[in-house]
Amino acid sequence: MIRPVLLIALPLFFAFLSPIIGIWSKKGVRYLIIFATALNATLAGILLLEALQKPVFDIIGGFQPPLGIVLMVGPLGAIIAFIINLVAFAISIYNLKVEKEPIVRYSMLYLLLVMGSTGMVLTGDLFNLFVFLEVTSIASYGLAAYNKDKKGYLGAMKYVIIGSIGSTFVLLGIALIYSQLRTLNMLDIAARIGTMDPYVKIMAFTSLFLGFGVEAEMFPLNTWVPDAYDGAPHPISAAFASLPAKAGVFALARVIFTMFSFTNFLWFVVVMGLLTVFFGEIVAYTQKDLKRMLAYSSIGQMGMIIMGLGIGTTLAVEGAFYQMIAHALGKALLFIAAGFLIYAARSGKIEDMKGMARNPLIGIPLLIGALSIMGMPPFAGFYGKFFILMGGFSQGYYAIIALFLAASIVEVAYYARFIKIVFERGNESKVIRPDAATYVPLIILAIIIVVIGVYPKPILTVLQHVGTFIAGGA
Amino acid sequence: MVTDWLIHAGLVALYLFLAMVIGLLFMGIARKITARIQNRVGPPIYQNFLDLGKLLAKKTNIKHNWIFDFAPLFGLGGVLLILAYLPMGGYIMLSGQGDLILLLYILAIPALGFALGSGASGNPNAGVGVMRALTLMLSYEMPFLIVILSLMIFYNTASLSVLLQKQMNYLWGIAALPISALAADIALQGMMAEKPFDIPIAPHEIASGPLVEFGGKYLGLLMLYSAGSIVVETSLFVDLFLGGGIVLNPTVYGTLAYFVNYLVWLALIFVVWMIAIFVNAVFPRFRIEQAFKFYWKWPTVIAIAGLVQAYVMSVFLGVVP
Amino acid sequence: MKKALAIVLAILIFIVFALAFVKIPFGEKMSTYPHYYNPITNQTSNMSLPQHYLTYGKNDTGATNMVTAIVVDYRGFDTLGEVTVLFLASTGVGSLMYVENKVKKKVRRSNAVVETGSKLLFGFIILFGAYIFIHGHLTPGGGFPGGAVIASAFLLLYLAYPKFHAKHEKLSVSESIAGLTFVIVGLIGLIIAGYFLYNFLPFGLPTYLFSAGVIPLIYVAIGVKVGSELTAIVDSMMGVRE
Amino acid sequence: MDLFTIVSIILIIITVITAIIAAEMKDLLSAAIALGIMSLIVSILFYMLQAPDVAITEAAIGAALSMAVVIFAIRSTERWEK
Structure with a gap:
């Protein structure tokens, strides 16, 4: 019996502990972080098994829900939390490659980023969600500028400005809801959302949607994405794509399905998602810089997830969740590989990376990750896109499906170009062998992608509960 | 149970x-045929089998690296996967929703x-070919x-x-949606990389492009790959627009229907290939930008016209097959 | 043009939100608020949430200051999150302002009045800050303002003595220990009663200093933590100049 | 109109004026001081609206600490906005 609160309390404990350990041994802190994320991933795995039986409610402070805070973990939240922590564990190994001082602070910020993202997924209280959003975003701001160069500062500054606007919107939405319903518990809100004034309801929904849209990289609010990803240290770019983004989009799902069970407003979500897909994929096609290309591709993928949520049928939402999982794994892998390629080629330009991935330790995982992101069948990324498309088809969104497919083709084209260049023969002397801190996380992620691609049954078993999630359950 | 599986596996292999x-x-x-059109005698029809046997029996000395070894298998595996999903004369090995x-x-x-x-071979011609x-x-x-x-x-x-079923019961796609069929055929020409779209291979300019570094067993595998691709692409058109060649309902006629359907399908893909x-024999080659512009202009417009037709028919006129 | 557009947009957003905010029942009787609903036991209560806090707050938490009861006990988990936010802010500023070798620059001494005054005031301000957070469960105030007051005492020292530097290691150790206290108190609650952050100590008599269970303990931790974090932020900002 | 309303209206007007000054001043130091005054008045408003907890925090953080941090930041760059 695992209490979900441990997933939040233990990382906090380790984060507060690390400055003390850091006085004696800086290396010790790094291994402590790896241990903490591994422990968290294990606990999240056990929690997932528990949540599959029935949703877990963890009352905090001993006060019944609307009075106090409650964590609400259904099967879907549990699997997203599990994936977040698993990826966080893989990235924490790659963190060993970061050398720049102050390394203890870096480790703490990273651990708190993981904690905040996990908390956003687990919580069942609207204001608590906002608190964890703040934790996540402030940790992200610090990490985005960690390189302390011009690119890093620029990206972090954009992120800070847009992120604060987003947080303000979330807070406004919460204030509107509280002013009408006098409660902050999500299920309590859901039970009484009908008594709200319709105008206030729509304003609250729009505010929350836009606010969480910043983390979820939704179209008009994602101008920070390429700069922040580009300027951040390589492990952090990987973490950005997998942790806060997934937590943000899960919060969106909570807003849409758990709290406001809107059905007539979902076209808005679909349109926003589609715009995001288009913006991301088309700009990604024109990029020459590897990390920027991956960042724009990440925007595109997040748009697909938002679209899946907006289509709103069981199949499409299932696809959106599968896509979240696949994208978290695949994009983390690609960013880690990108970090290695940039290090090996001493340049961020794709054209300078000729043949850099010819070592099988880097090449095979890279290939698997890219194919998965493109949505090729035997890998994890396929099911997400496929289910979203099928869901859209069954709802009759024909034009949208056509545009979606066109965007996917563009995606295939630019990834194919990238793959072709990195496997091309040329400057053999510069090809180097990655060290363990690079290839171990790559191989872990690649194995998971292949396993859940070839044998998707466990994931699909969990995703069966999408029906209850859409109906407003945990 | 086991025998069922064995029969199924045998059929798939066949x-x-x-x-x-x-x-x-x-x-x-x-x-x-190309030779005849150009007034040559040309090799015998079975020449390719001889070539294939020779290539597969050959020893290969060109060593690049694991990507190079892996790529032909990757391509061939992809073709086999597609073949498994494409109905050939009404028989589908793998199928599912969507x-x-x-x-x-x-x-x-x-x-x-x-x-x-x-790309892995490092030959500049191959690189150009792949980008094309x-x-x-x-x-x-x-x-x-x-x-x-x-x-x-x-x-x-x-x-x-279900598409095949509905085409059999109602109307072939080419009759119902002729505009779309035209667009599909133009797209097919590019998919098969035949003239005027044989830009990636372009034997005279870039020495067969992507194929240039492959030899021996690799070339043999790639030959099988292109043989499979021809069946995939023609069969795709037949399945989408010519009812997959199904003339007899298998639930009524049993095994005989499968046999007849297979033959009809074969005839149809032959026609499409011809x-x-x-x-191919008549047209000269496009340049790649021309091809790109062409495809995003004419076939796309035609296809959109087909889409409008389909939409109008199904939504406004209520034609439900 | 751009500026005009921005102003128009801002006014538009203002109007749209103002239309929503006028619907807030401001200054209405609490009895008209909607009643709350417990999703776990599936029951609707006979009063609203603010009403419950005011009616039963003292019994539930033992604190006389209702704001503290809500901040530290009912929604203590949020406060843990907010403390983490501050911790993150100080860590982030510290990592961004980190310089390998600080160059000592010549600085002017400030004048004698400021020096003597700050020496005199320093102890009193610290005392006042400590008073605020120790009495958080009884009187207005608490860990956050108390910590800020303590930090402002250090700020005075920075102003008076340009060469003054708080030891970063000591600051980070004190904020770590304070944070650990908060988490460990929560975990002890989890072990004893099965609820994280459970108020497991006896409540004692209301209005006495030693009352309200773990609330004073947590508030002292928060006060120390906020004080050292804000001091660390100020210190990092000063570091840039040298 | 009672005294309470008059005083709060005056305070709100001063708040708005100081906020505009803080935004428009080219001299960053004056802008920071205007910001500090604004925080102080807002904290008085909080106190009048019976939120002493918030008032204390706002006074300590808004008026003292964040102003000091902003001034330190200005000292390490330039005083005049361009």
Whole structure:
């Protein structure tokens, strides 16, 4: 019996502990972080098994829900939390490659980023969600500028400005809801959302949607994405794509399905998602810089997830969740590989990376990750896109499906170009062998992608509960 | 149970083998016909089988690295996967919900394998060829996608087997949606990389492009790959627009129906292939930008017209097959 | 043009939100608020949430200051999160302002009045800050303002003595220990009663200093933590100049 | 109109004026001081609205600490906005 609160309390404990350990041994802190994320991933795995039986409610402070805070973990939240922590564990190994001082602070910020993202997924209280959003975003701001160069500062500054606007919107939405319903518990809100004034309801929904849209990289609010990803240290770019983004989009799902069970407003979500897909994929096609290309591709993928949520049928939402999982794994892998390629080629330009991935330790995982992101069948990324498309088809969104497919083709084209260049023969002397801190996380992620691609049954078993999630359950 | 599985596996092997044989035969026929048009005698039809045997028996000395070794297998595996999803004369090995969308995805796999392997060889001609192939893919996928979408809207299904069923019961796609069929055929020409779209291979300019570094067993595998691709591409058109060659209902006529359907399907893909070959023999080659512009202009417009037709028919006129 | 557009947009957003905010029942009787609903036991209560806090707050938490009861006990988990936010802010500023070798620059001494005054005031301000957070459960105030007051005492030292530097290690150790206290108190609650952050100590008599269970303990931790974090932020900002 | 309303209206007007000054001043130091005054008045408003907890925090953080941090930041760059 695992209490979900441990997933939040233990990382906090380790984060507060690390400055003390850091006085004696800086290396010790790094291994402590790896241990903490591994422990968290294990606990999240056990929690997932528990949540599959029935949703877990963890009352905090001993006060019944609307009075106090409650964590609400259904099967879907549990699997997203599990994936977040698993990826966080893989990235924490790659963190060993970061050398720049102050390394203890870096480790703490990273651990708190993981904690905040996990908390956003687990919580069942609207204001608590906002608190964890703040934790996540402030940790992200610090990490985005960690390189302390011009690119890093620029990206972090954009992120800070847009992120604060987003947080303000979330807070406004919460204030509107509280002013009408006098409660902050999500299920309590859901039970009484009908008594709200319709105008206030729509304003609250729009505010929350836009606010969480910043983390979820939704179209008009994602101008920070390429700069922040580009300027951040390589492990952090990987973490950005997998942790806060997934937590943000899960919060969106909570807003849409758990709290406001809107059905007539979902076209808005679909349109926003589609715009995001288009913006991301088309700009990604024109990029020459590897990390920027991956960042724009990440925007595109997040748009697909938002679209899946907006289509709103069981199949499409299932696809959106599968896509979240696949994208978290695949994009983390690609960013880690990108970090290695940039290090090996001493340049961020794709054209300078000729043949850099010819070592099988880097090449095979890279290939698997890219194919998965493109949505090729035997890998994890396929099911997400496929289910979203099928869901859209069954709802009759024909034009949208056509545009979606066109965007996917563009995606295939630019990834194919990238793959072709990195496997091309040329400057053999510069090809180097990655060290363990690079290839171990790559191989872990690649194995998971292949396993859940070839044998998707466990994931699909969990995703069966999408029906209850859409109906407003945990 | 076990015997069922064995029979199924045997049938799969048989169908895949037949597909390869058909592909090689078609290639031979194409060579002969092109030669005839150009007033040559040309090699015998079975020449390709001899070539293949020779290539596979050869020892290979060209060593690049693991990507190079892996790529032909990747391409061939992709082709076999597509073949497994395509109905050949009404028999489908693997099928499921929404395999029309699935097809769109896996159609890209062989091209990727190609891109990988030839990139890995480091030959500049191969690199040029691959970039052309990828651009060409980007161009013909656009109209093709709209065509598939019109079919999906008109027949209101995303499953190939249901599509075949409905075509058999109602009307062949080419009769119901002639505009889309035209767009699909133009896209098909690019997909098969026949003239005027044989830009990626372009034997005279870039020495067969992606193939240039491959020899021996690798070339043999790639030959099988292109044989399989021919069957895939022609059969795709037949399945989408010519009812998959199903004339007899298998539930009524049993095994006989499968046999007859297979023969009809064979005849139909031969016709489609012949059209492609004649176009190939007559037209000169486009440049890649021309091809790209062409595809995003004419076939796309035609395909959109087809889409409008399908939409109007199914939504406004209420034609439900 | 751009500026005009921005102003128009801002006014538009203002109007749209103002239309929503006028619907807030401001200054209405609490009895008209909607009643709350417990999703776990599936029951609707006979009063609203603010009403419950005011009626039963003292019994539930033992604190006389209702704001503290809500901040530290009912929604203590949020406060843990907010403390983490501050911790993150100080860590982030510290990592961004980190310089390998600080160059000592010549600085002017400030004048004698400021020096003597700050020496005199320093102890009193610290005392006042400590008073605020120790009495958080009884009187207005608490860990956050108390910590800020303590930090402002250090700020005075920075102003008076340009060469003054708080030891970063000591600051980070004190904020770590304070944070650990908060988490460990929560975990002890989890072990004893099965609820994280459970108020497991006896409540004692209301209005006495030693009352309200773990609330004073947590508030002292928060006060120390906020004080050292804000001091660390100020210190990092000063570091840039040198 | 009672005294309470008059005083709060005056305070709100001063708040708005100081906020505009803080935004428009080219001299960053004056802008920071205007910001500090604004925080102080807002904290008085909080106190009048019976939120002493918030008032204390706002006074300590808004008026003292954040102003000091802003001034330190200005000292390390330039005083005049361009």
